[in-house]
Amino acid sequence: MKPLESTNLFANSINKSFSTPGMDSSLEVLEDIWFHIMEGEFVSILGPSGCGKSTFLNILAGFEEPDSGHVACCGETVKAPSPQRAVVFQSPVLFPWLSVKNNVRYGLDLRKEGKKGTEDIASSYIKAVGLDGFEDYYPSQLSGGMQQRAAMARALVLRPKVLLMDEPFASLDAQTRYSMQQLLLRLWEEYRHTVVFITHDVEEALLMSDRICIMSKRPGKIIEELPVPFARPRPLSLTGSREFSMLKNHILERLMT
Amino acid sequence: MKERNWNADIVGFILPVLLFSAWYLMTMEGGVPAYLIPSPSALVNVAIDFATGHEKLTPYAGTLLVHSIASVQRVLLGFGVAAAIGLPLGFMTGRIALARESLDPTVHLIRIIPGIGWLPIAMVWFGVGEGTTLFLISLAAFFPIYVNAAQGASSVSPLLIRAGRMLGANKMKLFTTVIIPAAMPSTVAGLRLGLGISWAYLVLGELTGVTYGLGAVMMDARMLGHVEMILVSMVFIGLFGRLSDMILVGSFRRLDLLKEESEQ
Known part of the structure; x- marks a missing residue:
């Protein structure tokens, strides 16, 4: 048992099913999921498509309610979405009518913090994600990767207790995905925010996380948790090492079953 | 891009020019009488007079x-x-x-x-x-x-x-x-x-x-x-x-x- 005071977010015995219209039986999506994450930890939830991992993230975020079970963040039961648990979606979901700067400022402005401070904080995060010079651009004028950078800045600027990321790089091309992974790791080294990272990409999970939770096919269930033993920073060449490919094969086998 | 727009502009003008010409021809001597369709020039004069009022062509001059x-x-x-x-x-x-x-x-x-x-x-x-x-x-x-x-x-x-x-x-x-x-x-x-x-x-x-x-x-x-x-x-x-x-x-x-x- 890990000491409770450093546990940042936990989910106990989560069950969730969706009823299908016109059918008596309902579709069981999540079955008895137990999950916890420590402060500053980077944990990936890895699973095949359709295993319910996004549904699980939505429950952690407070967008959806579990049928049974309990989610708590920093000692408080999760009932609704909150900036404490900022989300980076698979698509950027920026507000298309706001410039990059105003998208990043959006959450800060809701907090009614001092105007001068807000401006500085927002621009420091825009710089951190490498979008300085693009403050006044609108989302539609940016590439997919740049939009996702802005979405990351928008979430991080709120200094969330946990950053929930739902396959954030899945729709990007290979090069952009790699540079976004590096960026996320750099930001994580700097701010040490807790990250729950949903992915179906085994290499991505191995390169990024401290710990991997493997989910089974539907109904989703965490079938194995394994710590990632590699020291950081992890260069791309790591993927060629024997230990890495053994671990990768092991995970792939677990995913197949 | 510019050239295309220019072409589109030309195309857009064809119909109005044709209609205007037809209107002008209709109102020429021996055409449709002015109490049905007034000539373009008469219309323009009345319109200007409606705005400025210095010719007093109609009771509505200058109003x-x-x-x-x-x-x-x-x-x-x-x-x-x-x-x-x-x-x-x-x-x-x-x-x-x-x-x-x-x-x-x-x-x-x-x-x-x-x-x-x-x-x-x-x-x-x-x-x-x-x-x-x-x-x-x-x-x-x-x-x-x-x-x-x-x-x-x-x-x-x-x-x-x-x-x-x-x-x-x-x-x-x-x-x-x-x-x-x-x-x-x-x-x-x-x-x-x-x-x-x-x-x-x-x-x-x-x-x-x-x-x-x-x-x-x-x-x-x-x-x-x-x-x-x-x-x-x-x-x-x-x-x-x-x-x-x-x-x-x-x-x-x-x-x-x-x-x-x-x-x-």
Whole structure:
């Protein structure tokens, strides 16, 4: 048992099913999921498509309610979405009518913090994600990767207790995905925010996380948790090492079953 | 790119030039008599005289400003009332189930009655002229504004709403900072339709008998046999309608509320 005071977010015995219209039986999506994450930890939830991992993230975020079970963040039961648990979606979901700067400022402005401070904080995060010079651009004028950078800045600027990321790089091309992974790791080294990272990409999970939770096919269930033993920073060449490919094969086998 | 646009401009001019030439040929010596279709030059002269009044060609010389102000005021007032009622009701219908269930069926029932169908009862209620005109404009412009605001508000992407909530927006803030801006493209389309309809119903209302207004000039000129003035009034109504639409769209562009949805 890990000491409770450093546990940042936990989910106990989560069950969730969706009823299908016109059918008596309902579709069981999540079955008895137990999950916890420590402060500053980077944990990936890895699973095949359709295993319910996004549904699980939505429950952690407070967008959806579990049928049974309990989610708590920093000692408080999760009932609704909150900036404490900022989300980076698979698509950027920026507000298309706001410039990059105003998208990043959006959450800060809701907090009614001092105007001068807000401006500085927002621009420091825009710089951190490498979008300085693009403050006044609108989302539609940016590439997919740049939009996702802005979405990351928008979430991080709120200094969330946990950053929930739902396959954030899945729709990007290979090069952009790699540079976004590096960026996320750099930001994580700097701010040490807790990250729950949903992915179906085994290499991505191995390169990024401290710990991997493997989910089974539907109904989703965490079938194995394994710590990632590699020291950081992890260069791309790591993927060629024997230990890495053994671990990768092991995970792939677990995913197949 | 530039060349293409230039070509498109040329193509766009062909039909107007042909129509204008046909009109000119028709009104030449031995053609259609001037009391049916006045010649282009006569029309231009009367139009200039209507604005400046120094030739006194018609009884309406120099009165353009007075009539225009009267008409524009009616449109602004009627359209303003329609927007002031239609926008909030539309947004509420689009987002709040209780509002939709209690309002929408009734509104659509009333909407089926054509606006012109309200003319006789409006004249009974408000008398000829001012009151009837404002009532008809507000009523007719309300429906497209309401329907499009509701449509825009109800089709806001659920992901945008999730984003707003997770960034800390409460219900009220979500409405003002996410739902209304996201509904803007559809809402502005409704406002434009409403404004166009406002001009149509302005003319209908003014035909019933007001002292000042472009519609009044048209009706009056018909009785006095000034065919040019009927056409000149039509042209000015068209110009004002187009101008008001440009101002409406331009002001929303300025507010940065009409950014194209990206492909999210």
